[in-house]
Amino acid sequence: MYNSLSKFTEKIFSEFISAYRKNYSSNHVLLKLIDDWKKSLNNNKIVGTVLMDLSKAFDCIPHDLLIAKLHAYGLSIKSLTFIYSYLKRRKQGVKINDTESIFKILLSGVPQGSILGPILFNIFINDLFLFIKDAKLANFADDNTIHAENRELEPLLDILEKESKNAINWFKTNEMIVNPDKFQVMIVNRRKKLETVKLKINEVEIPTRSSVTLLGVEIDNELNFNNHISTICKKAGNKLNAIGRIQNFLRQKEKELLINTFVYSNFNYCPLVWHFSSKKSTLKIEKIQERCLRLLQNNTTETYEDLLPKSNQPSMEVKRIRTLAIEIFKTLNDMNPNYMKSIFHLSPYVTHKKYDLYVHKRNTTKYGNHSLKVFGAQVWNSLPEKIKALTTINTFKDYIKNWFGPKCKCSLCRK
Numbered sequence: 001m002y003n004s005l006s007k008f009t010e011k012i013f014s015e016f017i018s019a020y021r022k023n024y025s026s027n028h029v030l031l032k033l034i035d036d037w038k039k040s041l042n043n044n045k046i047v048g049t050v051l052m053d054l055s056k057a058f059d060c061i062p063h064d065l066l067i068a069k070l071h072a073y074g075l076s077i078k079s080l081t082f083i084y085s086y087l088k089r090r091k092q093g094v095k096i097n098d099t100e101s102i103f104k105i106l107l108s109g110v111p112q113g114s115i116l117g118p119i120l121f122n123i124f125i126n127d128l129f130l131f132i133k134d135a136k137l138a139n140f141a142d143d144n145t146i147h148a149e150n151r152e153l154e155p156l157l158d159i160l161e162k163e164s165k166n167a168i169n170w171f172k173t174n175e176m177i178v179n180p181d182k183f184q185v186m187i188v189n190r191r192k193k194l195e196t197v198k199l200k201i202n203e204v205e206i207p208t209r210s211s212v213t214l215l216g217v218e219i220d221n222e223l224n225f226n227n228h229i230s231t232i233c234k235k236a237g238n239k240l241n242a243i244g245r246i247q248n249f250l251r252q253k254e255k256e257l258l259i260n261t262f263v264y265s266n267f268n269y270c271p272l273v274w275h276f277s278s279k280k281s282t283l284k285i286e287k288i289q290e291r292c293l294r295l296l297q298n299n300t301t302e303t304y305e306d307l308l309p310k311s312n313q314p315s316m317e318v319k320r321i322r323t324l325a326i327e328i329f330k331t332l333n334d335m336n337p338n339y340m341k342s343i344f345h346l347s348p349y350v351t352h353k354k355y356d357l358y359v360h361k362r363n364t365t366k367y368g369n370h371s372l373k374v375f376g377a378q379v380w381n382s383l384p385e386k387i388k389a390l391t392t393i394n395t396f397k398d399y400i401k402n403w404f405g406p407k408c409k410c411s412l413c414r415k
Helices: 002-009 026-042 063-072 077-087 117-131 153-173 226-245 252-262 279-297 304-310 316-332 338-342 365-369 372-381 393-400
Strands: 046-052 136-140 143-150 184-188 198-201 204-209 211-214 217-220
Touching: 002 117, 026 046, 026 136, 026 143, 026 338, 026 365, 026 372, 046 153, 046 211, 063 077, 063 117, 117 136, 117 153, 143 153, 153 184, 153 198, 184 211, 217 226, 226 252, 226 279, 252 279, 279 304, 279 316, 316 338, 316 372, 316 393, 365 372
Parallel strands: 184 204
Antiparallel strands: 046 143, 046 184, 136 143, 198 204, 211 217
Protein backbone atom coordinates (compact mmCIF):
# COMPACT_ATOMS: atom_id res chain seq x y z
CA MET A 1 0.00 0.00 0.00
CA TYR A 2 2.84 2.39 0.87
CA ASN A 3 4.71 1.62 -2.35
CA SER A 4 1.61 2.30 -4.46
CA LEU A 5 0.86 5.57 -2.66
CA SER A 6 4.49 6.72 -2.87
CA LYS A 7 4.62 6.18 -6.61
CA PHE A 8 1.33 8.01 -7.06
CA THR A 9 2.07 10.96 -4.78
CA GLU A 10 5.48 11.79 -6.27
CA LYS A 11 3.52 13.20 -9.23
CA ILE A 12 1.41 15.50 -7.09
CA PHE A 13 3.67 16.60 -4.22
CA SER A 14 5.20 20.05 -4.19
CA GLU A 15 8.95 19.72 -4.60
CA PHE A 16 9.28 21.56 -1.29
CA ILE A 17 7.53 18.84 0.74
CA SER A 18 10.72 17.47 2.26
CA ALA A 19 9.85 15.06 5.07
CA TYR A 20 9.43 11.29 4.71
CA ARG A 21 10.55 11.21 1.07
CA LYS A 22 13.41 9.31 -0.52
CA ASN A 23 16.55 11.47 -0.94
CA TYR A 24 15.02 14.32 1.10
CA SER A 25 16.14 15.42 4.57
CA SER A 26 16.02 18.32 7.04
CA ASN A 27 19.57 19.11 5.89
CA HIS A 28 18.31 19.95 2.40
CA VAL A 29 15.54 22.19 3.74
CA LEU A 30 18.04 24.23 5.74
CA LEU A 31 20.61 24.39 2.92
CA LYS A 32 18.00 25.69 0.48
CA LEU A 33 16.65 28.19 3.01
CA ILE A 34 20.04 29.67 3.90
CA ASP A 35 21.09 29.75 0.24
CA ASP A 36 17.93 31.67 -0.71
CA TRP A 37 18.56 34.16 2.09
CA LYS A 38 22.20 34.69 1.16
CA LYS A 39 21.23 35.22 -2.47
CA SER A 40 18.78 37.95 -1.42
CA LEU A 41 21.28 39.57 0.95
CA ASN A 42 23.98 39.45 -1.73
CA ASN A 43 21.56 41.49 -3.90
CA ASN A 44 21.12 44.05 -1.09
CA LYS A 45 17.62 42.92 -0.09
CA ILE A 46 16.12 42.41 3.36
CA VAL A 47 14.96 38.92 4.33
CA GLY A 48 12.14 38.10 6.71
CA THR A 49 10.93 34.75 8.00
CA VAL A 50 8.07 33.39 10.11
CA LEU A 51 8.37 29.95 11.73
CA MET A 52 4.87 28.61 12.37
CA ASP A 53 3.94 26.45 15.34
CA LEU A 54 1.38 23.64 15.12
CA SER A 55 0.00 21.55 17.98
CA LYS A 56 -0.43 17.79 17.59
CA ALA A 57 -0.46 18.11 13.81
CA PHE A 58 -0.60 14.36 13.13
CA ASP A 59 -3.49 13.90 15.57
CA CYS A 60 -5.64 16.68 14.12
CA ILE A 61 -6.09 15.47 10.54
CA PRO A 62 -9.84 14.83 9.99
CA HIS A 63 -10.40 11.53 8.21
CA ASP A 64 -13.24 12.72 5.98
CA LEU A 65 -11.27 15.72 4.72
CA LEU A 66 -8.21 13.54 4.04
CA ILE A 67 -10.34 11.17 1.98
CA ALA A 68 -11.81 14.15 0.10
CA LYS A 69 -8.31 15.35 -0.77
CA LEU A 70 -7.27 11.90 -1.96
CA HIS A 71 -10.37 11.89 -4.16
CA ALA A 72 -9.45 15.34 -5.53
CA TYR A 73 -5.96 14.05 -6.37
CA GLY A 74 -7.49 11.24 -8.43
CA LEU A 75 -7.62 8.07 -6.33
CA SER A 76 -10.24 5.56 -7.44
CA ILE A 77 -13.34 4.84 -5.37
CA LYS A 78 -12.01 1.37 -4.52
CA SER A 79 -8.73 2.87 -3.27
CA LEU A 80 -10.58 5.51 -1.24
CA THR A 81 -12.82 2.86 0.34
CA PHE A 82 -9.75 0.80 1.23
CA ILE A 83 -7.93 3.75 2.87
CA TYR A 84 -11.15 4.84 4.59
CA SER A 85 -11.46 1.41 6.19
CA TYR A 86 -7.85 1.69 7.36
CA LEU A 87 -8.46 5.02 9.08
CA LYS A 88 -11.99 4.68 10.48
CA ARG A 89 -13.24 3.09 13.68
CA ARG A 90 -9.87 3.00 15.37
CA LYS A 91 -10.28 3.09 19.15
CA GLN A 92 -8.12 4.53 21.88
CA GLY A 93 -8.10 4.06 25.63
CA VAL A 94 -5.87 4.63 28.65
CA LYS A 95 -4.69 2.14 31.24
CA ILE A 96 -3.06 3.17 34.53
CA ASN A 97 -2.02 0.22 36.69
CA ASP A 98 -5.16 -1.95 36.83
CA THR A 99 -7.59 0.82 35.92
CA GLU A 100 -8.79 1.16 32.32
CA SER A 101 -10.78 3.92 30.67
CA ILE A 102 -13.53 3.25 28.19
CA PHE A 103 -12.43 3.06 24.56
CA LYS A 104 -13.49 5.90 22.27
CA ILE A 105 -13.53 6.00 18.48
CA LEU A 106 -10.94 8.31 16.90
CA LEU A 107 -12.42 10.83 14.48
CA SER A 108 -9.14 12.36 13.39
CA GLY A 109 -5.42 11.70 13.13
CA VAL A 110 -3.22 9.41 11.08
CA PRO A 111 -1.79 6.36 12.89
CA GLN A 112 1.58 7.40 14.28
CA GLY A 113 4.30 4.80 14.21
CA SER A 114 2.81 3.36 11.04
CA ILE A 115 4.47 3.42 7.63
CA LEU A 116 1.41 5.11 6.12
CA GLY A 117 1.03 7.90 8.70
CA PRO A 118 3.76 10.20 7.29
CA ILE A 119 2.75 9.89 3.65
CA LEU A 120 -0.92 10.55 4.49
CA PHE A 121 0.18 13.63 6.44
CA ASN A 122 2.16 14.90 3.43
CA ILE A 123 -0.86 14.39 1.17
CA PHE A 124 -3.04 16.33 3.59
CA ILE A 125 -0.70 19.35 3.87
CA ASN A 126 0.40 19.47 0.24
CA ASP A 127 -2.18 22.02 -0.95
CA LEU A 128 -0.99 24.60 1.61
CA PHE A 129 1.60 25.60 -1.01
CA LEU A 130 -1.20 26.79 -3.32
CA PHE A 131 -2.21 29.48 -0.81
CA ILE A 132 1.23 31.08 -0.37
CA LYS A 133 1.78 33.28 -3.42
CA ASP A 134 3.96 36.29 -2.54
CA ALA A 135 6.40 34.46 -0.27
CA LYS A 136 8.15 31.09 -0.22
CA LEU A 137 7.22 28.17 2.01
CA ALA A 138 9.67 25.58 3.34
CA ASN A 139 8.10 22.47 4.85
CA PHE A 140 9.40 19.55 6.86
CA ALA A 141 6.60 17.53 8.48
CA ASP A 142 4.80 19.94 10.84
CA ASP A 143 7.52 22.61 10.57
CA ASN A 144 6.39 25.29 8.13
CA THR A 145 8.52 28.35 7.46
CA ILE A 146 7.40 31.34 5.40
CA HIS A 147 10.13 33.62 4.10
CA ALA A 148 10.23 36.60 1.76
CA GLU A 149 12.55 39.33 0.50
CA ASN A 150 12.22 43.02 -0.31
CA ARG A 151 14.42 46.08 -0.63
CA GLU A 152 12.38 47.94 1.98
CA LEU A 153 11.27 46.84 5.44
CA GLU A 154 7.62 47.94 5.48
CA PRO A 155 6.59 46.09 2.28
CA LEU A 156 8.43 43.03 3.58
CA LEU A 157 6.48 43.09 6.84
CA ASP A 158 3.23 43.47 4.89
CA ILE A 159 4.04 40.36 2.85
CA LEU A 160 4.92 38.32 5.93
CA GLU A 161 1.74 39.38 7.75
CA LYS A 162 -0.48 38.67 4.74
CA GLU A 163 1.01 35.27 3.97
CA SER A 164 1.02 34.26 7.64
CA LYS A 165 -2.68 35.06 7.81
CA ASN A 166 -3.25 33.01 4.64
CA ALA A 167 -1.44 30.08 6.24
CA ILE A 168 -3.40 30.43 9.51
CA ASN A 169 -6.68 30.49 7.59
CA TRP A 170 -5.63 27.34 5.76
CA PHE A 171 -4.77 25.58 9.04
CA LYS A 172 -8.08 26.56 10.63
CA THR A 173 -10.09 25.58 7.55
CA ASN A 174 -8.32 22.23 7.60
CA GLU A 175 -9.06 21.79 11.34
CA MET A 176 -5.45 22.00 12.49
CA ILE A 177 -4.40 23.81 15.68
CA VAL A 178 -2.09 26.75 15.08
CA ASN A 179 -0.48 28.95 17.76
CA PRO A 180 0.41 32.44 16.44
CA ASP A 181 1.66 33.53 19.88
CA LYS A 182 4.37 30.85 19.56
CA PHE A 183 5.50 31.88 16.07
CA GLN A 184 9.16 32.87 15.66
CA VAL A 185 9.92 35.92 13.50
CA MET A 186 13.32 37.12 12.34
CA ILE A 187 14.56 39.86 10.00
CA VAL A 188 17.98 39.59 8.32
CA ASN A 189 19.46 42.74 6.84
CA ARG A 190 23.00 43.27 5.57
CA ARG A 191 22.87 47.07 5.52
CA LYS A 192 22.35 47.83 9.19
CA LYS A 193 21.03 46.23 12.32
CA LEU A 194 17.30 46.77 12.65
CA GLU A 195 15.63 47.55 15.92
CA THR A 196 13.06 45.03 17.11
CA VAL A 197 9.89 45.33 15.06
CA LYS A 198 6.59 43.53 15.52
CA LEU A 199 4.40 41.59 13.16
CA LYS A 200 0.67 41.72 13.79
CA ILE A 201 -0.88 38.41 12.82
CA ASN A 202 -4.55 37.88 13.64
CA GLU A 203 -4.49 40.41 16.49
CA VAL A 204 -1.34 38.83 17.96
CA GLU A 205 1.77 41.02 18.01
CA ILE A 206 4.94 38.98 17.49
CA PRO A 207 8.30 40.70 18.09
CA THR A 208 11.24 39.85 15.88
CA ARG A 209 14.08 37.83 17.41
CA SER A 210 17.82 37.96 17.00
CA SER A 211 17.79 34.20 16.40
CA VAL A 212 15.33 31.38 15.72
CA THR A 213 15.59 27.62 16.04
CA LEU A 214 14.55 25.52 13.06
CA LEU A 215 14.95 21.75 12.73
CA GLY A 216 17.49 21.65 15.54
CA VAL A 217 19.71 24.46 14.24
CA GLU A 218 19.86 27.94 15.78
CA ILE A 219 19.91 30.54 13.01
CA ASP A 220 20.91 34.08 13.97
CA ASN A 221 20.10 37.29 12.11
CA GLU A 222 23.72 37.69 10.99
CA LEU A 223 23.94 34.12 9.67
CA ASN A 224 27.23 33.50 11.48
CA PHE A 225 25.89 30.56 13.58
CA ASN A 226 28.20 31.39 16.50
CA ASN A 227 25.51 30.61 19.09
CA HIS A 228 24.70 27.27 17.47
CA ILE A 229 28.36 26.25 17.33
CA SER A 230 28.91 27.30 20.95
CA THR A 231 25.99 25.08 21.95
CA ILE A 232 27.15 21.98 20.10
CA CYS A 233 30.76 22.49 21.23
CA LYS A 234 29.58 22.68 24.83
CA LYS A 235 27.57 19.45 24.43
CA ALA A 236 30.50 17.70 22.76
CA GLY A 237 32.94 18.99 25.38
CA ASN A 238 30.79 17.74 28.26
CA LYS A 239 30.57 14.27 26.71
CA LEU A 240 34.30 14.25 26.09
CA ASN A 241 34.95 15.17 29.72
CA ALA A 242 32.79 12.26 30.84
CA ILE A 243 34.66 9.83 28.57
CA GLY A 244 37.97 11.19 29.84
CA ARG A 245 37.01 10.44 33.44
CA ILE A 246 36.50 6.74 32.68
CA GLN A 247 39.17 6.29 29.99
CA ASN A 248 41.34 4.07 32.21
CA PHE A 249 38.54 1.49 32.25
CA LEU A 250 38.06 1.50 28.47
CA ARG A 251 39.77 -0.37 25.67
CA GLN A 252 40.84 1.54 22.56
CA LYS A 253 37.89 0.35 20.47
CA GLU A 254 35.48 1.39 23.21
CA LYS A 255 37.01 4.86 23.39
CA GLU A 256 36.66 5.27 19.64
CA LEU A 257 33.05 4.08 19.73
CA LEU A 258 32.08 6.46 22.54
CA ILE A 259 33.81 9.44 20.93
CA ASN A 260 32.21 8.80 17.54
CA THR A 261 28.79 8.31 19.13
CA PHE A 262 28.69 11.10 21.71
CA VAL A 263 31.22 13.69 20.51
CA TYR A 264 31.57 13.68 16.71
CA SER A 265 27.83 13.14 16.24
CA ASN A 266 27.26 16.74 17.39
CA PHE A 267 29.12 17.99 14.31
CA ASN A 268 27.63 15.53 11.81
CA TYR A 269 24.14 17.08 11.76
CA CYS A 270 23.74 19.64 8.95
CA PRO A 271 27.42 20.71 8.98
CA LEU A 272 27.17 22.56 5.65
CA VAL A 273 24.45 24.83 7.04
CA TRP A 274 26.89 26.43 9.49
CA HIS A 275 30.12 25.87 7.55
CA PHE A 276 30.71 29.60 6.98
CA SER A 277 30.99 30.51 10.63
CA SER A 278 33.56 32.83 12.16
CA LYS A 279 37.21 31.84 12.52
CA LYS A 280 36.74 31.76 16.28
CA SER A 281 33.90 29.24 15.99
CA THR A 282 35.82 27.12 13.49
CA LEU A 283 38.76 26.92 15.89
CA LYS A 284 36.41 25.82 18.70
CA ILE A 285 35.38 22.82 16.62
CA GLU A 286 38.97 21.95 15.72
CA LYS A 287 39.88 22.21 19.41
CA ILE A 288 37.28 19.57 20.27
CA GLN A 289 38.80 17.21 17.71
CA GLU A 290 42.27 17.92 19.03
CA ARG A 291 41.14 16.87 22.52
CA CYS A 292 39.60 13.70 21.04
CA LEU A 293 42.84 12.76 19.30
CA ARG A 294 44.91 13.42 22.41
CA LEU A 295 42.64 11.16 24.44
CA LEU A 296 42.71 8.39 21.83
CA GLN A 297 46.49 8.55 21.36
CA ASN A 298 47.30 9.39 24.98
CA ASN A 299 49.47 12.16 23.55
CA THR A 300 49.74 15.56 25.22
CA THR A 301 52.93 16.86 23.65
CA GLU A 302 52.61 16.87 19.86
CA THR A 303 50.81 19.55 17.89
CA TYR A 304 47.34 19.12 16.39
CA GLU A 305 48.90 19.20 12.91
CA ASP A 306 51.06 16.17 13.85
CA LEU A 307 48.21 14.30 15.56
CA LEU A 308 45.98 14.38 12.45
CA PRO A 309 48.11 12.17 10.13
CA LYS A 310 48.95 9.80 12.99
CA SER A 311 45.22 9.27 13.51
CA ASN A 312 44.55 9.11 9.76
CA GLN A 313 42.07 11.93 10.29
CA PRO A 314 41.47 15.13 8.31
CA SER A 315 40.64 18.40 10.03
CA MET A 316 36.96 19.07 10.77
CA GLU A 317 36.96 21.71 8.04
CA VAL A 318 38.20 19.22 5.45
CA LYS A 319 35.52 16.76 6.59
CA ARG A 320 32.89 19.39 5.77
CA ILE A 321 34.46 20.07 2.38
CA ARG A 322 34.29 16.35 1.59
CA THR A 323 30.63 16.35 2.67
CA LEU A 324 30.02 19.29 0.34
CA ALA A 325 31.58 17.45 -2.61
CA ILE A 326 29.34 14.45 -1.93
CA GLU A 327 26.21 16.65 -1.79
CA ILE A 328 27.16 18.19 -5.13
CA PHE A 329 27.69 14.75 -6.67
CA LYS A 330 24.32 13.58 -5.41
CA THR A 331 22.60 16.72 -6.72
CA LEU A 332 24.10 16.41 -10.20
CA ASN A 333 23.18 12.71 -10.34
CA ASP A 334 19.55 13.17 -9.24
CA MET A 335 20.07 11.71 -5.78
CA ASN A 336 18.98 14.89 -3.95
CA PRO A 337 15.79 16.98 -4.01
CA ASN A 338 15.34 18.79 -7.31
CA TYR A 339 15.47 22.19 -5.61
CA MET A 340 19.14 21.58 -4.75
CA LYS A 341 19.88 22.17 -8.44
CA SER A 342 19.23 25.86 -7.86
CA ILE A 343 22.38 25.78 -5.71
CA PHE A 344 24.55 23.37 -7.70
CA HIS A 345 24.16 23.12 -11.47
CA LEU A 346 26.47 22.67 -14.43
CA SER A 347 27.77 25.67 -16.32
CA PRO A 348 25.57 26.58 -19.33
CA TYR A 349 28.66 27.65 -21.25
CA VAL A 350 30.50 25.26 -23.54
CA THR A 351 34.00 24.65 -22.19
CA HIS A 352 36.55 21.88 -22.36
CA LYS A 353 35.51 21.01 -18.80
CA LYS A 354 31.95 19.89 -19.35
CA TYR A 355 31.44 18.78 -15.73
CA ASP A 356 32.25 22.17 -14.19
CA LEU A 357 29.64 23.92 -12.04
CA TYR A 358 28.38 27.37 -12.88
CA VAL A 359 30.04 30.02 -10.68
CA HIS A 360 27.38 32.48 -9.57
CA LYS A 361 27.85 36.24 -9.42
CA ARG A 362 28.72 37.57 -5.99
CA ASN A 363 28.64 41.14 -4.73
CA THR A 364 29.79 40.53 -1.17
CA THR A 365 32.17 38.23 0.66
CA LYS A 366 29.87 37.25 3.52
CA TYR A 367 26.77 36.48 1.45
CA GLY A 368 28.36 35.88 -1.94
CA ASN A 369 31.76 34.21 -1.62
CA HIS A 370 30.69 32.57 1.64
CA SER A 371 27.72 30.79 0.11
CA LEU A 372 27.49 27.15 -0.91
CA LYS A 373 26.70 27.92 -4.54
CA VAL A 374 29.93 29.94 -4.92
CA PHE A 375 32.24 27.96 -2.65
CA GLY A 376 30.68 24.67 -3.82
CA ALA A 377 31.52 25.51 -7.44
CA GLN A 378 35.12 26.24 -6.44
CA VAL A 379 35.36 22.94 -4.58
CA TRP A 380 33.78 20.87 -7.35
CA ASN A 381 35.63 22.52 -10.23
CA SER A 382 38.97 21.77 -8.54
CA LEU A 383 38.32 18.02 -8.82
CA PRO A 384 39.89 16.06 -11.70
CA GLU A 385 37.52 15.64 -14.66
CA LYS A 386 37.56 11.84 -14.42
CA ILE A 387 36.35 12.07 -10.81
CA LYS A 388 33.56 14.50 -11.66
CA ALA A 389 32.49 12.14 -14.43
CA LEU A 390 31.93 9.21 -12.07
CA THR A 391 28.36 7.89 -11.90
CA THR A 392 28.31 5.71 -8.76
CA ILE A 393 28.21 7.29 -5.32
CA ASN A 394 30.31 4.60 -3.62
CA THR A 395 33.17 5.03 -6.07
CA PHE A 396 33.02 8.79 -5.61
CA LYS A 397 33.07 8.45 -1.81
CA ASP A 398 36.10 6.16 -2.02
CA TYR A 399 38.00 8.89 -3.85
CA ILE A 400 36.83 11.70 -1.57
CA LYS A 401 38.13 9.84 1.51
CA ASN A 402 41.67 10.78 0.49
CA TRP A 403 40.99 14.27 -0.87
CA PHE A 404 41.89 17.40 1.07
CA GLY A 405 39.97 20.05 -0.79
CA PRO A 406 40.81 22.66 -3.44
CA LYS A 407 44.46 23.56 -2.77
CA CYS A 408 43.76 24.44 0.83
CA LYS A 409 46.43 26.81 2.21
CA CYS A 410 45.57 26.59 5.88
CA SER A 411 48.21 25.33 8.30
CA LEU A 412 46.29 22.07 8.87
CA CYS A 413 46.30 21.07 5.23
CA ARG A 414 49.71 22.20 3.92
CA LYS A 415 51.15 18.77 4.53
